Amino acid sequence: MGCDGNNATPPSPAIAPGAGEIDPRRVAEKLVSRFGEGGMDPRVRDVTPAFDAPFFQAGLAGYSDAAMRIIARRHGCPYCVTEALLDRTLLAGGRGFAKADLGEIEDNIPGGDEDRPLAGQIMGSEPAEMAAAAIKMVEQGARRPAEYRDLVAEMGHGARPRDEETQRRRDEVVEAGPTARASAAHSVSASLDLSVSSDRSFAAIDVNLACPVKKIAKKSRGGHWLTQPEGAIRILEAVREATPADIAVTVKMRRAYDETDEMRENFLRIFDAAYDIGCAWVTVHGRTVTQKYMGPSRWDPIRELVRRNPERVIFGSGDVWNVSEIFRMLDYCSSSWRGGLPAHPPTGLAGVSVARGCIGNPWIFRQARDILAGRAPQAPSIEQQRDVLLQHFTLAMDVNRLWVRGEGEAREERAERHTARTMRKFAIKFAEHHPETLAVRKRFIACKTMQEWRGVLEEHYMSEVTAS
Ligand SMILES: Cc1cc2nc3c(=O)[nH]c(=O)nc-3n(C[C@H](O)[C@H](O)[C@H](O)COP(=O)(O)O)c2cc1C
Incomplete structure (x- = not known):
């Protein structure tokens, strides 16, 4: 079972009163006049220059492998996230791992230069394992598996991954260049260059605090961390600390575990800490963890979050089923735009995560580019x-x-x-x-x-x- 839980629900409209009246073309015009061609929040481009339009392909367990990502990119998608990969699966390093009930390592192999910029998503229960998993992902497994296990032990005992020796070894691996890392990433392909080139394969490590799949052995992971904010924060600290500074760490979160006030507060505690720790942005899914994928996503709490945090980069997710909804979510969750605020600093929702709406529909990205360029979006011939x-x-x-x-x-x-x-x-x-x-x-x-x-x-x- 993957991160999907029960996803067999029909498309539902999000809870966003009045959003239906928003004209996508007007939103696109507003974006382009604020930020220039592509309409992208410059704060995101400062972190990831090639992320040049306000939407991306979400992590989708069982779907968003290199093949789906490349198809999306060929249709104008500027940024993709791998499916959630369990830290232990990553550290165990293969299909044989008995509890590998999330994404497979193979599906998350970056698909060469065409598959960039890419965020590698990880999920797990132990800060040290998550940190080692982040390092392994960044390095594309260039060290021997035992070395990563040693790293877990080192970090589990309080040693910082940035210890001189660790840093030196990491630098060696990075400098070893394409050959060493390509062999680790088993990259050979006839029609697709899946080799890991000398550049970094991942632009970001995305920490999953959203997946509703149940706990394992009473340990939290994914969205279940929203019930234990201090544990979630330790994970974010460990991953940010372990990940090289030039690679962003980002977070995927549900808007709460459930509808109680306590869980809303937990969300805010983790959300605030994420930025304090140095995470570049948070993508907020407008459903609770207990909702899984059923019922509507709520855009109104995302809008409120954006309104209260104008200085923070926030992305939105949930109930984006067609191209119009990309622009409607952008506008609805950026209510402060309507006040005629200056372009700098930007204050709206930075972008939208497209999930089920792009399965079998990569044209949604081309259509979004068309709308941004002032053209009428076309259905695929x-x-x-x-x-x-x-x-x-x-x-x-x-x-x-x-x-x-x-x-x-x-x-x-x-x-x-x-x-x-x-x-x-x-x-x-x-x-x-x-x-x-x-x-x-x-x-x-x-x-x-x-x-x-x-x-x-x-x-x-x-x-x-x-x-x-
Ligand atoms: C089949 C399936 C698999 C998913 N896998 C992931 C995942 O691996 N990582 C992740 O961050 N979100 C995952 N999600 C959540 C989506 O990225 C997205 O947040 C959610 O589907 C809400 O957006 P939508 O209503 O527009 O589909 C998954 C969703 C589905 C339906």
Whole structure:
């Protein structure tokens, strides 16, 4: 089971009275006139220069692997987050880990230069393990697994990861350059360059304090930390301390654990501490942990948070199902804009996390870019859908080839079968853009090979029918 919990709920409109009347084009005009082309809050660009538009692809366990991220980026998505990776899974270093019930390491391999800037998301229960996991992610596992375990022990006993010796070893690894790190990241691919180049692979380490999946062995993790603010803060301190200063640490949080006043206060305690510790921003999901993914997200507490913290960079998440909602959330949660405040310092919501709204719909990013550029957003043509469906399958094969066992044809077959299986959940969403949704969906679900996948594309995606 991943970080998804129960996500089989139909799209719900967020609780945001009046947001339906907000005109996305007006919001885009306002953004561009404040911040210039792309409409991005300069405070974010100061941290991550290539993050140049106010939206990004969220971490989505089971979905947001390098293949999905690259497709999103090819459609204008400026920034992506990996799915949540359990610190222990990361430190254990492989598929064999018995409790690896979150993202798989392989799915989180950065997809080369095309997959940047990228935030690697981690989640866990122990500050020392989280710190070591952050280091391992940043280094792409360049040291031997035992060395990371030693780091946990060192840090668990109060030693700082920035001890001279540790820092020296870390610098050596970073300076070792692409070859050493690329081999650690098992990067070979025919059509996709998944090698880790000499630049840093991750622009940020994102700490997950949001996932609603239940505790393990009575230990908190993810959103359950919202019941124990002091523990959450220790984790943030340890991760910020361990992560090189030029790599941002960011946080993903639910707006509270539940609706009680105590939990609202816990949220604020962690939220304030995150910035004091030096985290660059917090993304707030407008649902509580107990809500999981059901019922509406509330944008009004996010708006209140932005209003009270004009100097802090805040992103919003929850119930962003189409391109208009990106702009509506931006405007709704930036009520202070309406007061005609000067552009500097910026005071609104910095950007929006796009989650379920981009599964099988990378065009949402292109449409957002269109609106920012003053163009009318277009639905994807059948030809564009065909291209993306083929690209996505091919990229997913590239990712899966990296980890499936075996050699030669057997390996290829395994990768293909796995890809066909995992592409089903995307196909269900992609099919919604096709006029014959049900027929197309049924065909994709039955696919076991790339040839069969191509067969569906040839049969249903060749004529230029107007897409829905
Ligand atoms: C299947 C699924 C997997 C998710 N996995 C992650 C994850 O790994 N990391 C994370 O920060 N959020 C994760 N989320 C939460 C989303 O990023 C997002 O905050 C949430 O879905 C609310 O946005 P939405 O209502 O627009 O989908 C996941 C959500 C779903 C539905």
